[in-house]
Amino acid sequence: xxxxxxxxxxxxxxxxxxxxxxxxxxxxxxxxxxxxxxxxxxxxxxxxxxxxxxxxxxxxxxxxxxxxxxxxxxxxxxxxxxxxxxxxxxxxxxxxxxxxxxxxxxxxxxxxxxxxxxxxxxxxxxxxxxxxxxxxxxxxxxxxxxxxxxxxxxxxxxxxxxxxxxxxxxxxxxxxxxxxxxxxxxxxxxxxxxxxxxxxxxxxxxxxxxxxxxxxxxxxxxxxxxxxxxxxxxxxxxxxxxxxxxxxxxxxxxxxx
Numbered sequence: 359x360x361x362x363x364x365x366x367x368x369x370x371x372x373x374x375x376x377x378x379x380x381x382x383x384x385x386x387x388x389x390x391x392x393x394x395x396x397x398x399x400x401x402x403x404x405x406x407x408x409x410x411x412x413x414x415x416x417x418x419x420x421x422x423x424x425x426x427x428x429x430x431x432x433x434x435x436x437x438x439x440x441x442x443x444x445x446x447x448x449x450x451x452x453x454x455x456x457x458x459x460x461x462x463x464x465x466x467x468x469x470x471x472x473x474x475x476x477x478x479x480x481x482x483x484x485x486x487x488x489x490x491x492x493x494x495x496x497x498x499x500x501x502x503x504x505x506x507x508x509x510x511x512x513x514x515x516x517x518x519x520x521x522x523x524x525x526x527x528x529x530x531x532x533x534x535x536x537x538x539x540x541x542x543x544x545x546x547x548x549x550x551x552x553x554x555x556x557x558x559x560x561x562x563x564x565x566x567x568x569x570x571x572x573x574x575x576x577x578x579x580x581x582x583x584x585x586x587x588x589x590x591x592x593x594x595x596x597x598x599x600x601x602x603x604x605x606x607x608x609x610x611x612x613x614x615x
Contacts, residue, residue: 395425422446456483553613
């Protein structure tokens with residue numbers, strides 16, 4: 359799956375090349391709707407076919423500008439986003455999606471030489487990454503994990519929560535602070551949602567890993583601390599003296615909003 363830029367040949371140009379035909383997935387058990395933003399035609403076909411066989415509805419965009427437009431105007435459960443794209447880079451697409459308040463999970467496709475871009479992508483809101491050439495089973499496992507943890511709203515829980523200057527809309531997966539839209543990654547939103555659902559309860563790092571990330575308790579818990587710090591930075595008036603997400607020494611965290 360080495361990257362090969364294709365500028366000519368069947369399917370390389372024109373609108374028909376950008377969307378996998380809906381009839382190709384008719385009869386499939388729809389496990390989720392996925393947007394694949396990738397300009398490598400062979401990978402679009404190979405990965406798209408495999409995802410459809412797994413029961414996903416797959417649509418594709420061949421450049422960053424079109425991918426951003428599709429993501430902002432059509433509902434998707436997951437976006438698979440290549441970093442190296444014509445018209446608009448994957449980094450810029452990811453940043454623009456988060457700045458527009460879209461919390462859909464984003465799985466990045468990166469090359470081994472793109473370590474710096476990979477780190478930057480995670481910092482600006484991507485949820486996970488797979489390095490090319492990747493093992494198809496690994497990618498499918500990551501897709502399943504991201505979709506399993508995607509934001510959902512329990513029927514017993516209100517969809518809009520006002521917590522001081524913070525407004526959280528669970529159905530629209532959007533957060534505002536002082537009437538300004540806050541760009542959260544899908545994982546940050548999932549973590550915030552879990553805190554809201556368990557307001558006032560002390561939550562251990564192991565529980566958060568299992569319920570929000572889907573990892574076993576044997577996995578390192580540092581990732582929880584990093585994401586909590588990110589939420590505090592974006593939501594707290596003074597992140598060094600938090601009033602919403604409190605640390606319970608030796609136990610974990612408590613949402614006091």
